[in-house]
Amino acid sequence: MKEDAVSIPHESASADLSSNLTAEPHGSGTPKLAVIVTCWNYAEYVIDAIDSVLKQGRKDCELVVIDDGSTDNSWVEISRTGVRAYRIDNAGQRLACLRGLQETTAPFILFLDADDELLPGAFNEILSRLDEGVAKLQFPLLRMDAQRTVISGPIPPLADFRGRELVEEVLKTGSYTSPPTSGNVFRRDVCQLIEGADYERAVDGVILFVAPFMGDVISLSKPLGLYRVHDRNDSGFGEELNPVPLQREAERFVDRLEHLRRLLNEKGLGSGLVTADRAYFHQERSFYLAIAKSARVGLRQFLFLLSLLWTYPYSAKVKLSMTVFFLLTFVLSSERAKRLVHYRLQAHSRSALGLIKALFRR
Incomplete structure (x- = not known):
C-alpha cells in the first residue's frame, strides 16, 4: 500500500x-x-x-x-x-x-x-x-x-x-x-x-x-x-429519501449480527442471539425501505413492527411517540410518508413542530 x-x-x-x-x-x-x-x-x-x-x-x-x-x-x-x-x-x-x-x-x-x-x-x-x-x-x-x-x-x-x-x-x-x-x-x-x-x-x-x-x-x-452536523455527514440520504443507504443499513445489520453470532459461539452464547428478522432495528429499517421504494407495507408487517417496538428498551414516552410516528407513515400517502421518514433519519435535532413542517412542505 x-x-x-x-x-x-x-x-x-x-x-x-x-x-x-x-x-x-x-x-x-x-x-x-x-x-x-x-x-x-x-x-x-x-x-x-x-x-x-x-x-x-x-x-x-x-x-x-x-x-x-x-x-x-x-x-x-x-x-x-x-x-x-x-x-x-x-x-x-x-x-x-x-x-x-x-x-x-x-x-x-x-x-x-x-x-x-x-x-x-x-x-x-x-x-x-x-x-x-x-x-x-x-x-x-x-x-x-x-x-x-x-x-x-x-x-x-x-x-x-x-x-x-x-x-x-x-x-x-x-x-x-x-x-x-x-x-x-x-x-x-x-x-x-x-x-x-x-x-x-x-x-x-x-x-x-x-x-x-x-x-x-x-x-x-x-x-x-x-x-x-453539516452537509457532508455520511447519512447518505441527501435531499430526498433514498432507498440505497437504507438497503445498505439493513444488509449491514444482517452481516454484523452473523459476525456477532460467530464471536458469541466461541463463548457458547450464539444460539441465544436474536435473528435479524425478529430484531427491531432490522424491521424498522425494512419498514423505511418499503416506504422509500413506494411499496405498500402490509398490516401484518406493521403490527409486528409495533410489537417489537413495545418490547424494545425505550422509555414509555419514546415508545408512544414512535407509535404515533409509525401510524402516520402507515396511513399517509406515499409522498408524505417519505417526507416524515426522511426528516427522522437526518442528523439534526427533531421536534414535533419540525415533523409537521416536513409533512406539509412543498
Whole structure:
C-alpha cells in the first residue's frame, strides 16, 4: 500500500501543543489511551479535531492521524500540525482505523472522526475510569453545526452505570443505544475484532455489540465531545429519501449480527442471539425501505413492527411517540410518508413542530 508519513514541526497552535502528547510511536512513559483520527476529505475540519486532542494536555496519551487517500487539501493541513500522521490509499474507515491500531500501543483506543472534536477535560474524565476490566466506555456528544455552534443537548442521552447489563439487551435485540463513533473508547483487544468485519467500511459495527461480552461497559451521562452536523455527514440520504443507504443499513445489520453470532459461539452464547428478522432495528429499517421504494407495507408487517417496538428498551414516552410516528407513515400517502421518514433519519435535532413542517412542505 502506497503511503506517506509526516512529523513536521510547524509554527501554529497545533505544533505548540504537540509536545504534550507522545509524538513518536513509543514516546516516553507508558501511553494509556490512543486517539486515532481518520480523515477523508475533511480539510476544513481536521485541524479542529487534532487541536481538541492536543489541548487535553496529557503526556500519557498517543495521537496518530490517518489520511485515507483524501483528494482535497486534508494532507497539507494535517502535515502542518506536527503530529504523527500517515497517508494511505483510500480504503475506507475500517482499514484506516486498523492502520492506526498498528501505529499505536496504548491499551485503550478512541476513534475520533475528523469532523468531530473532544471537549476540554475529556481525557481526564475518561482516564480516571479505565482499568483492565473495562471493554468499552461511552459518552454522549453535543451536536454542533459547521461553524461550531452547539445546536443540541447530549446525544444520545445516557445514564451513568458500569457493568455487563447490556448483555441481555444485545442478545434480545442485536443492539443497544450507543453514541456515534467519536463517543466510544474501546479496549485494544475489542478493537482488533474489526479486522474480521470485511463486510463493511465503517468501524462502529460489531465491536460496539460484542464489547459487553468481553468486559464491563462504562456509560457516562456527561457529554465529552462534539458531533458536527453539516452537509457532508455520511447519512447518505441527501435531499430526498433514498432507498440505497437504507438497503445498505439493513444488509449491514444482517452481516454484523452473523459476525456477532460467530464471536458469541466461541463463548457458547450464539444460539441465544436474536435473528435479524425478529430484531427491531432490522424491521424498522425494512419498514423505511418499503416506504422509500413506494411499496405498500402490509398490516401484518406493521403490527409486528409495533410489537417489537413495545418490547424494545425505550422509555414509555419514546415508545408512544414512535407509535404515533409509525401510524402516520402507515396511513399517509406515499409522498408524505417519505417526507416524515426522511426528516427522522437526518442528523439534526427533531421536534414535533419540525415533523409537521416536513409533512406539509412543498
